[in-house]
Amino acid sequence: MSAAPNLEPYWMPFTGNRYFKANPLMIAAAEGMYFTTTDGSKVLDGIAGLWCCTAGHCHPKIVAAIQSQVATLDYATAFQLGHPGAFELAEKLTSIAPGNLDHVFFTNSGSEAVDTALKIAIAYHRVRGEGQRLRLIGRERGYHGVGFGGISVGGMSPNRKMYGALLPGVDHLPHTHDLGHNAFSRGVPEWGGHLADELENIVALHDASTIAAVIVEPVTGSAGVLVPPQGYLSRLREICDRHGILLIFDEVITAFGRTGNRFAANTFAVQPDLMTVSKGLTNGAVPMGAVLVDHAIYSAFMTGPEQAIEFFHGYTTSGHPAAAAAGIASLDVYEEEGLYQRAGEMAPVLADAVHSLKGAPHVIDVRNIGMMAAVELAPRDGEPTVRALDVFRRCFDAGVLIRTTGDTIALMPPLIIDDSQIDQIVTTIRDNLQAVD
Numbered sequence: 001m002s003a004a005p006n007l008e009p010y011w012m013p014f015t016g017n018r019y020f021k022a023n024p025l026m027i028a029a030a031e032g033m034y035f036t037t038t039d040g041s042k043v044l045d046g047i048a049g050l051w052c053c054t055a056g057h058c059h060p061k062i063v064a065a066i067q068s069q070v071a072t073l074d075y076a077t078a079f080q081l082g083h084p085g086a087f088e089l090a091e092k093l094t095s096i097a098p099g100n101l102d103h104v105f106f107t108n109s110g111s112e113a114v115d116t117a118l119k120i121a122i123a124y125h126r127v128r129g130e131g132q133r134l135r136l137i138g139r140e141r142g143y144h145g146v147g148f149g150g151i152s153v154g155g156m157s158p159n160r161k162m163y164g165a166l167l168p169g170v171d172h173l174p175h176t177h178d179l180g181h182n183a184f185s186r187g188v189p190e191w192g193g194h195l196a197d198e199l200e201n202i203v204a205l206h207d208a209s210t211i212a213a214v215i216v217e218p219v220t221g222s223a224g225v226l227v228p229p230q231g232y233l234s235r236l237r238e239i240c241d242r243h244g245i246l247l248i249f250d251e252v253i254t255a256f257g258r259t260g261n262r263f264a265a266n267t268f269a270v271q272p273d274l275m276t277v278s279k280g281l282t283n284g285a286v287p288m289g290a291v292l293v294d295h296a297i298y299s300a301f302m303t304g305p306e307q308a309i310e311f312f313h314g315y316t317t318s319g320h321p322a323a324a325a326a327g328i329a330s331l332d333v334y335e336e337e338g339l340y341q342r343a344g345e346m347a348p349v350l351a352d353a354v355h356s357l358k359g360a361p362h363v364i365d366v367r368n369i370g371m372m373a374a375v376e377l378a379p380r381d382g383e384p385t386v387r388a389l390d391v392f393r394r395c396f397d398a399g400v401l402i403r404t405t406g407d408t409i410a411l412m413p414p415l416i417i418d419d420s421q422i423d424q425i426v427t428t429i430r431d432n433l434q435a436v437d
């Protein structure tokens with residue numbers, strides 16, 4: 001094995017760099033449900049990498065597709081030139097997408113997909129002669145990546161406060177998390193659908209004619225698995241329709257089976273006009289994001305001289321051959337292995353397991369939908385997040401990778417997980433909740 005690398009030069013993302021470098025956790029390999037650390041320990045992956053590895057790690061079919069693609073065509077510009085893989089993936093993706101989402105714009109990450117979707121929304125109104133529709137409405141506690149558009153519509157203050165005035169003309173819906181009403185809800189909470197009506201107040205304040213789009217995660221992920229209350233998303237849809245406002249679903253974490261169906265739009269039977277995806281799109285194996293676009297939106301751009309560029313936007317690596325190959329293979333694997341159905345079947349097993357943590361030390365809420373769940377802990381007095389981080393480290397040492405955000409533990413395992421592995425995750429969490437103060 002090669003010598004341990006110098007940890008200093010790498011400025012790690014969303015990480016306490018000094019703490020990490022003093023207490024590193026290093027992964028060397030992965031297969032199926034398990035990581036292997038650099039010192040040879042096996043760790044059960046309770047978080048699908050980070051919402052990415054839907055079919056588990058190093059799936060042979062996905063690995064082979066990438067290897068073969070890079071050996072054949074490593075790169076081709078996407079500007080004024082094509083390669084078959086990107087078109088094939090676009091067709092596959094649109095064939096499973098809900099409603100009329102029949103066009104795809106490729107990006108390299110969820111953040112880029114979000115900023116692309118926001119630009120499409122604003123430009124769409126402009127090409128239709130409603131160029132005054134510039135406002136974007138996000139939601140408190142929303143996470144839409146780290147681009148300036150994404151942090152502007154996002155609702156997590158640490159991600160925003162250092163970066164100045166952000167995009168102008170942005171407003172936010174209230175979040176729907178209320179332990180007084182919704183603690184320990186199994187699946188969709190009963191209380192809170194009326195919070196969607198706050199959109200009417202925002203529309204009244206700014207006037208509908210100034211608003212381009214509303215963007216929400218159908219299920220808030222990063223901020224700790226906040227499941228939309230009964231009727232909430234359909235009310236948002238109705239209000240958007242009433243006022244000619246586009247509805248964007250950010251499905252970067254919910255797409256590809258996570259909520260028990262292919263997309264959260266299927267689970268909640270609410271149709272967005274634009275949808276962002278990433279992560280599971282390639283099973284995490286090669287970076288890629290995408291925006292799925294409604295037929296009417298794409299068509300609105302397809303005017304003017306045929307040779308003219310309709311949308312001045314794109315990335316050097318949009319639709320990259322290796323990412324496209326990974327995407328095609330991943331979508332095939334999800335269908336062939338029945339992972340969408342499996343997610344629906346395993347969801348009650350995960351629900352029973354996580355809700356059994358009610359009554360365990362420090363637990364103030366448990367929530368779940370499909371194959372995602374959260375266990376919220378009471379913060380330690382004067383030391384927010386430290387208790388959850390303590391549980392995270394202990395679970396890792398005990399061979400289970402969980403995710404913590406604030407004082408919430410989040411679980412989103414690969415969809416290939418089995419009953420005994422779910423039991424192992426929850427038992428490890430319970431044991432370590434008992435061990436921490």
Ligand code: PXG
Nearest residue numbers: 109110111143144145217221222250252253
């Ligand atoms: N939208 C959503 C809904 C996301 O969850 C992004 C956009 C940005 O994607 P990129 O690929 O630019 O990171 C995300 C990312 C967590 C966690 O702890 C989740 C994400 C990122 C980091 C941490 O749940 N999701």
